[in-house]
Amino acid sequence: MNDSFHYLSMANHMMVQKKLMEQLKDTGLTLGQPKVLDYLKDHDGASQKEIAAGCLIEAGSLTSILNRMEEKGLIERKMLNGNRRTFHIFMTESGKKNQKLVEETFEKIEETALNNVSEEEQKVFMEIFLRIYRNLAEIK
Known part of the structure; x- marks a missing residue:
């Protein structure tokens, strides 16, 4: 196994996605949908533009994810204040x-991933991980 930063970043991301989808297979959720539901947990009623930015998903990809979620009855789109140009996304009871x-x-996966990592190590890792994210977010 390659131990470079880029390889381990991609491998860890793919492993989390794989474990997540394996454990959620009985729900019928597809890739992208768990991330949107996770975002809506704290931002129910967000606009599609806000969800795309918050989930780091391209607008076109998000539209197809939301269409499938709406078909499954997980979300509903609503216009607010008569604004026909912006739909807001709300979770249904099923969502x-x-x-x-x-x-x-996600909690189970994180618990497994951080097994045998002390609280202090976790704290330092998360601080560095956030710094790396911010560094990459600055690249134009």
Whole structure:
């Protein structure tokens, strides 16, 4: 296994995605949907533009993810204040139920990933991981 930063970053991301989708297979959720439900947990009623930015998803990809979620009854789009140009996305009861499962699954995966890592090491790692994210976010 390659131990470079880029390889380990990609490998860890793919491993989290794989474990997440394996554990959520009975829900019928597809790639991208857990991330959107996780975002809506704290931003229910967000606009599509806000969700795309918050989830780091391209607008076109998000539209197809939301269409499938709406078909499954996980979300509903609503216009607010008569603004026909901007739809706001709200979780349905089914969406909220699935969001809880997503949250529990993320917690289990994080617990497994951080097994045998002390609280102090976790704190330092998260500080560095956030710094790396901010550094990359500055690249134009």
